[in-house]
Amino acid sequence: MRALDPGALNLGLKQQYLALSQALLSRCDLYMDVVLNRDGVITLSHLKWGNPHLERNTEEHAVDIGFDLDHGIADQTYFFVRDLTHQHQHHGNDADTIITTQRQERPDDLSWSLEIMYSLYFHIITVKRKENPTEHVRALGILAYLQSYKNIIKRRKDLIQPTLALPEFDDASSKESIKATKDYIDLKLNEQKRNSDNRKSFLLWVVATVFTVVNFTVGFADKALPPNPTVSSVANFLKTNAYVLPALAIAALIYMASNLISKPRYDFKRDVVRMSIAGRVPAVAVALLLGIGMLVICVSFVISLLSN
Incomplete structure (x- = not known):
């Protein structure tokens, strides 16, 4: 593209580019002219058609289904140009859908x-209420982008429409609020992780101590004594149903993988209360009953096997 600069003195490449542009344009059923400014503001023309028959049928169908055709095509064109020219730094591609094209009534x-501006602030306010620290980092990035956007609009306003009144938002307080929420969630998650690590260490210590004591005392046992019926039943059960141990190992691996994959949560009690207030008590009750029922069935099955 730099070769197309008039100062590059490469007229042959420029002519080829313009010829290619005209060849593509002649094959388009519909198109829009796009102007991308250096400050990031993009301007799209009204929808233009290359096929009158297609234009008539499409517009009639759009009216029948209540679809704003010009706005819909403009949004898709904007997303296409944005993904070609914009690098996402603070968020993923999905977050950019909060910005869509807007109609301009007149040049000024x-x-x-x-x-x-309202859409970006609404998105920030919504995201800051979530419990995922990653979302708060994204919100801080969008807030920084919004501040740059406001500066661009202020410069354009001074040149084009000085009478336009821009709304005032307390960006500094919003930023501090998001950071405070993020720090609180990080603190709770670190506390949960620390407690979980302590419980795991204590459990491993207890298991190791039990095995050590059992292994030490078994050496003093009288071999002539009959084995304990319960221990014999457990041993026979494990021998007959050898799949149980691998199943337990698989269940443990699934649990560990779910902890790595699933998003961390905090204030679980509050979330449960919130679900009840939101009127989702039947769904929670059904889920609890299903879980309890499955646990009872598993316990009764194991007991019946041990008793046999």
Whole structure:
């Protein structure tokens, strides 16, 4: 693209590029002219058609289903150009869907910028209520982007529409609030991890101590004594149902993998209360009953096997 600069003195490449552009344009059923400014503001023309028959049928169908065709095509064009020219630093591609194209009533109209500003602030307020620290990092990145966006709009307002009143938002307080929430969640998650590590260490210590004591005392046992019926039943059960031990190992691996894959949570009690308030008591009750029922069935099955 730098070779297309008039100062590059490469007229042959520029002519080929323009010829290719015209060849592609002649094959388009519909298209929009796109102007991407250096400050990041993108302008799209009204939808243009290369096929009158397709235009008539498409517009009639859009009216029948209540679809805003111009806006829909403009959004897809904007997403396409954005993904070609923009590098996502603070968030993923999905977060950029909070910004869509806005209609401009006249050349000196900047009221469309307010709608984008409201959408970004609404997204930040919504994200800051979530319990995932990753979302708060994204919210801080979007807030930094929003501050840059407001500076761009202020410069455009001074040149194009000085009478436009921009809303005032307390960005500093919003930033501190997001950081405070993130720090609190990090603290709770670290505390949960520390408690979990302590419980695991204590459990391993208890198991190791029990095995050591059992192994030490077995050496003094009288070999002539009859074996304990319960121990014999357990041994026979494990011998007959050898799949139980691998199943337990698989269950443990699944549990460990789920802890790595699933998102960390905090204030679980509050979440349960919130679900009850939200009117989802039947779903929670059914899930609990199913879990209890499955546990009872498993316990009764093991007891019956041991008794046999």
